[in-house]
Amino acid sequence: MMNRFLRACRKEEVDRPPVWVMRQAGRYLPEYREVRKKAGDFLTMCRTPEIAAEITLQPIRRFGLDAAIVFSDILTPLVPMGVELTFSPAPHIANPVRDPADLDRLRIPDPWRGTEFLSETLDRVGAALAEDTALIGFCGAPWTLASYLVEGVTSRTFTRVKSFAHHHPEDFDRLVNTLADAMAAYLRTQVEHGAQAVQIFDSWVGSLAAEDARRWALQPARRLLDAIADLEVPRIYFANGGAHLLHDLPEMPCEVLGLDWRVDLGRAARALPEHALQGNLDPGVLMGPDEEIRRRTLAMLESAPRSGYIANLGHGITPDVPVHAMEAFVGTVKGYRYELGIRN
């Protein structure tokens, strides 16, 4: 059978919803913690293809998921652009963008260079994956990357980046457009090395009022999505915290919209009839008993559209989730069956 995940992205018929989990290769897995102990710091893990490929494959081996997502971080491609990045463990940028003159420091490698480790990781993972498991590449969305670039750290209030954008709107447009172009080239490289779908993480779009989201987040994300349309791989735009943007999302030029757990999937399907949907169980449910995880997962599957739906959490799995909770989630989806012939 052709890959369930890719079929669902294209709204083709599947026997059950495909399932993968954001941050599925992560600290909740004992085998991940084992590798991490030996490898040392996070950036080194991302940059060592042998390690990154092994980590990418760990959750596939354990859970038999329908898609693998290459192990990396949305901030790593900023390094070849001239950004001084460290993790300890939170990300920190030593040379943040604080005024328009700082933008001139940002280089776009052309052709894309400086993330060869990711290409090699993709090559290795692609060679190891069975045909029924898709390989997903990814990047951060322009607004989310711009937030990190200006704030320098993970912010709660986003006052620095909003100050920059309000005071220098044209420069900020230039910044997010630059990031869109850079990430388009970055994703292109990933597809050349075997990524069969790409996800764009807009982790911080939820910090924006709709008017600002349209200009600072959705517009440059559209630019990025348009720039890779010719690659003909499914494009997923993950609008974290975007419950208030349902009326703006229909215009996004992508095959799949990723939603967080604040969005009702039934309502989303009515607002977004053209898109496949991905999500959206609260990762916090995986902190509960297995019985509750199964009940909530089934309720999610029942509320989701029958055509064009990919089961996932509504955000990354957290480090404190027990492995049996992930098993309960994945197992419930894998045990589900669409009745033959039922489509909508």
Next chain:
Amino acid sequence: MMNRFLRACRKEEVDRPPVWVMRQAGRYLPEYREVRKKAGDFLTMCRTPEIAAEITLQPIRRFGLDAAIVFSDILTPLVPMGVELTFSPAPHIANPVRDPADLDRLRIPDPWRGTEFLSETLDRVGAALAEDTALIGFCGAPWTLASYLVEGVTSRTFTRVKSFAHHHPEDFDRLVNTLADAMAAYLRTQVEHGAQAVQIFDSWVGSLAAEDARRWALQPARRLLDAIADLEVPRIYFANGGAHLLHDLPEMPCEVLGLDWRVDLGRAARALPEHALQGNLDPGVLMGPDEEIRRRTLAMLESAPRSGYIANLGHGITPDVPVHAMEAFVGTVKGYRYELGIRN
């Protein structure tokens, strides 16, 4: 003229929208920073009525706002309940609730005791305020307080509190109901000491999927609101991050619903025809130029309902906002006039 704020809470006619700002007595004010330098730590400031009253009045003197909100913190009433709380500057609870047995440690003072400093602060502020400025009391909502009680710190993922709630649902119901009853008594004391309206801050309701929000946040908040209905003061429920809960909020037994900047006020007014609305400019807009602040404030006023509307930010003002930005915001609202006879 009777107080504009109280009239708007009751959907009575006003000449212009009343305006106040969450955290209006705060670090963005030089006179606040001056007092803080002398007073030392934050809890001491809350607990010293002379200081707390002075700070409460500072933004009233400077901006002529339509309401003062007593200077305190949502966590201070947890101390007489047996919670070991410090600020440095982030809140920290040394004896968090981690399993059901810990609930037995939680005392509700009856009659409410241990926050006499707040009563005295209210007395002092009430004596100093002109009749056209309302005095607002407040507390944290049960879910938000329970989050702090279980997590012990400000969380990003709320995994501990969700784990507790999923594993011990009946005990968690008991916790949020206890907090509802305790906060009802606490607000009652505030109204006895001159609070003319009360606001319940549900700062973290946005972390919950709708199903969980209904059980863990909205149900106990309703219990709290019902318990103070006889006081006949306007009750404001601030549902921070609640854009996904618009369909559940009509049932809240309060006069006013506070909304954050992710909610479109026009859409909210259609979904919530019975309630007055309060909000909701992005505090991040106050990091921009004054001209942009005025434009966005006017746009907000135009989208808001004409009857039953209180201008505010969508969340607390941040410490880095310049005073002139607050002036631009407040001045724009105060310069606005509803055309006589227009009501909806």
